[in-house]
Amino acid sequence: VATAAGVFTNTVFGLILVYTYLALWDERPHLGGYDQAQAVSFVWLGQALYATLAIQGGGFETELMERIRTGDVAIDLYRPVDLQLWWLAHDLGRALFQLVGRGVIPFAFGALVFPTALPDDPVTWLAFLVAVVLAMIVSFGIRFLVALSGFWLLDGTGALQAMVVTGIFCSGMTLPLNAFPGPLGEVVRALPWAAQLQMPADLLMGETGPLSAFAFQAVWAVALLAAGRLLQGAATRRVVVQGG
Amino acid sequence: VREGLRAYRLISAMWIRSTLAYRVSFAMTVFGTLLVTGLDFVAILLMFSQVDVLGGYTLPEVAFLYGLSATAFGIADLTIGSAGRLGSRVRDGTLDTLLVRPAPVLAQVAADRFALRRLGRITQGALVLGWSLVALDIDWTPGRVLMVPVTLLCGGAIFSAVFVAGAAFQFVAQDASEVQSAFTYGGQTLLQYPPTVFGRELVRGVTFVFPVAFVNWVPASYVLGRPYPLGLPRWAAFTSPLVALACCALAGLAWRTGLRSYRSTGS
Numbered sequence: 001v002a003t004a005a006g007v008f009t010n011t012v013f014g015l016i017l018v019y020t021y022l023a024l025w026d027e028r029p030h031l032g033g034y035d036q037a038q039a040v041s042f043v044w045l046g047q048a049l050y051a052t053l054a055i056q057g058g059g060f061e062t063e064l065m066e067r068i069r070t071g072d073v074a075i076d077l078y079r080p081v082d083l084q085l086w087w088l089a090h091d092l093g094r095a096l097f098q099l100v101g102r103g104v105i106p107f108a109f110g111a112l113v114f115p116t117a118l119p120d121d122p123v124t125w126l127a128f129l130v131a132v133v134l135a136m137i138v139s140f141g142i143r144f145l146v147a148l149s150g151f152w153l154l155d156g157t158g159a160l161q162a163m164v165v166t167g168i169f170c171s172g173m174t175l176p177l178n179a180f181p182g183p184l185g186e187v188v189r190a191l192p193w194a195a196q197l198q199m200p201a202d203l204l205m206g207e208t209g210p211l212s213a214f215a216f217q218a219v220w221a222v223a224l225l226a227a228g229r230l231l232q233g234a235a236t237r238r239v240v241v242q243g244g
Numbered sequence: 245v246r247e248g249l250r251a252y253r254l255i256s257a258m259w260i261r262s263t264l265a266y267r268v269s270f271a272m273t274v275f276g277t278l279l280v281t282g283l284d285f286v287a288i289l290l291m292f293s294q295v296d297v298l299g300g301y302t303l304p305e306v307a308f309l310y311g312l313s314a315t316a317f318g319i320a321d322l323t324i325g326s327a328g329r330l331g332s333r334v335r336d337g338t339l340d341t342l343l344v345r346p347a348p349v350l351a352q353v354a355a356d357r358f359a360l361r362r363l364g365r366i367t368q369g370a371l372v373l374g375w376s377l378v379a380l381d382i383d384w385t386p387g388r389v390l391m392v393p394v395t396l397l398c399g400g401a402i403f404s405a406v407f408v409a410g411a412a413f414q415f416v417a418q419d420a421s422e423v424q425s426a427f428t429y430g431g432q433t434l435l436q437y438p439p440t441v442f443g444r445e446l447v448r449g450v451t452f453v454f455p456v457a458f459v460n461w462v463p464a465s466y467v468l469g470r471p472y473p474l475g476l477p478r479w480a481a482f483t484s485p486l487v488a489l490a491c492c493a494l495a496g497l498a499w500r501t502g503l504r505s506y507r508s509t510g511s
Contacts, residue, residue: 005417006422016442019442158272
């Protein structure tokens with residue numbers, strides 16, 4: 001039931017955004033290099049990937065933070081598997097389920113009701129799927145860093161809130177990143193959030209080649225995972241785990 | 245009703261005291277809420293950095309719509325938004341505790357975890373509204389001046405009715421807080437943009453079926469002196485209080501039905 005409810009919500013928000021974008025692109029055709037059909041496709045891609053990429057949180061990070069706060073994380077560190085890989089596997093599973101469960105229906109609805117700019121060649125779709133998986137890893141990398149901040153901050157509400165704000169804004173959920181004006185646009189397009197929604201969308205609509213998209217995403221994925229590893233090392237060496 | 249208001253006041257006062265126990269944390273969360281809710285206005289600003297008009301409306305006009313909708317929504321969210329968490333209470337059975345207390349359940353549910361931080365949303369909406377009133381060039385007649393506070397109150401009442409109806413729906417659906425947010429947050433987002441942007445069917449739907457258009461679109465078109473897309477007569481703007489009243493009555497009915505049909509989870 002929760003999944004069905006989520007699908008409904010994504011569809012409603014998608015509708016609202018589509019109409020505003022249509023008005024915006026009506027006023028300024030080719031804003032950010034997109035035409036209307038591409039802007040519409042971008043909306044539905046965003047709604048479809050919203051839950052998968054946990055842009056508004058809702059992945060593993062709240063659970064991990066809670067385990068850090070209660071000290072249960074000590075048990076996780078005992079396990080004969082690596083903490084980061086454990087949660088990565090956990091989160092990829094969730095993301096894949098939500099891609100199918102929450103992504104397909106809003107996307108199909110959008111593609112049927114509005115004119116969209118989707119390719120019909122299967123290779124592009126395959127490349128798109130690869131980009132989505134890379135986006136999932138980047139998304140995990142960001143949220144893993146935020147969750148680990150719990151070792152020092154203990155209460156993660158503020159960090160989570162900051163993550164949601166930057167996530168929604170910098171991933172292009174409110175406005176595609178290529179429509180951001182001037183230097184602000186250049187900055188957000190270089191940040192890791194651009195690897196989440198903008199890259200797969202641009203790839204699917206032929207705005208960018210697969211190799212440069214993959215490279216951008218992979219660089220951020222590796223950098224974030226490495227940073228997570230360093231932070232995890234620092235946390236396990238230096239921080240005393242909560243407990244009683 | 246008196247008893248309900250008293251219970252509501254007591255419970256919310258308790259939650260306010262408990263939040264104010266950690267003042268810094270409270271100040272930070274209010275500020276955080278203000279930032280989060282401010283983001284959708286930043287998105288509008290970004291759009292207007294690329295265009296001069298959206299759907300024929302200028303930036304101050306859109307800001308006026310946004311301010312009305314956000315403030316009205318903030319009022320409803322502050323007073324009754326906690327009712328959205330009813331679903332989890334139904335699921336884990338803690339609603340039973342509320343049922344045995346000698347106070348109306350609706351008052352208890354609405355005041356449950358009363359979140360004063362939601363003042364952040366009202367503040368942010370009011371700031372945008374204030375700016376738009378300064379920036380707009382309106383020929384202020386007494387009717388138009390009066391329309392602004394009346395609109396805020398009626399809008400708050402309409403959104404409150406949506407919250408209560410959504411809570412009533414959760415008696416049946418249990419895990420459907422997301423459907424509720426489609427109507428509450430979705431409605432609020434919709435109203436931030438001019439009605440001319442949207443398809444005719446959608447505008448018709450939110451005017452006559454799910455009448456959130458009376459939160460700001462209809463009254464604002466009167467204040468701004470613009471024709472409403474559906475060709476509603478000008479006096480329609482003055483029917484907002486009636487619409488609000490009807491919404492509240494329907495929501496109350498839905499709530500009663502929902503509460504009657506409630507069966508505890510059992511053990």
